[in-house]
Amino acid sequence: LTVYIAGRYIYGMAAALQEPTFLILTALAERPLHGYGVVQEVEQLSQGRVRLRAGTLYGALDRLAAQGLVAADGEEVVDGRLRRYYRLTESGQTTLAEEAERLARHADAAIRRLRLRPAPGAGPA
């Protein structure tokens, strides 16, 4: 258990944004969206792979709001349903940009190294 806690702690220090969080911030990058809009946008961004559930989404939004990365941005009632909009804050914008650059660097490195890889069969011994 101790090892586990220590592991999580060290991991937490260096941790990147998890994918759903990254996608939520990305979804909000262009314009404010309401909860349902975020789910749709994230699904589209991930090509249908990430389908957020409402509980998960609001858990993430609450956390991001507490960290100051997103903020509520007005609400409306459509068909008797309350929709609150969320926008990316300046801090959220910075965080997302840094994370995107980091991921891009990693992706570049992966592609470069894959190109340098010897053809199958030509490997060592």
Added chain:
Amino acid sequence: VTAGRGGRGSATTPLERRYRRWLLAYPAEYRHERGDELLGTLLDLAEPGRTRPRPTEVVALLSAGSARRVAEAWGPAGRSRSATVLSASLALCGAGYVLWMSVRGPVACRAIIVPGGSAQATCPAGSPLDDVLILNPLGYAWLVAAVLLAALPLIGGGRRLALLASIFLTALCLVSLPGLGLPLVPSVVASWFGAATFRTAADGEPARGSGAPAAR
């Protein structure tokens, strides 16, 4: 049950009623503030004609709702990480204990009775239920305490009490598990896994610098 009553003109559908019931997983205050919004999104997400909540949505509500309760009882994520981890792992440890005994049959029964001594003769070669019932007093005390501990944040118990109970139960767990001939490795693996899940639900992803305005 002070969920912000929607009403808002439109008649309440069975789906809405059912989702509203599941929202009880959240603390009353949160439900009051955000219940209508959450419900709106749940209904937006439901395909037309659906009358029963989607099971995956229900699971997410239960997990996020109890995480919220934990956070409210024990302060913001991070401050009580160890207490959360300990209580969740011990609760799972206790659950694994019963489960293991109920599937192992008479062998488990013997293993549990032995440390207590004399009761070995009364141990029937019978049903799994008998095995569960033949827990020794230590086992019972532990189970009750583990369940209480798991429920503590949900019923609003204090953090210090939880921490004390955690320490007590950890000691008890460590002392009794090997002594009772219980499978230590599966119990630890199960509790580890459970704690990881629970912690992830409780305070989400590892926040960069634990909630400090994004480091760097």
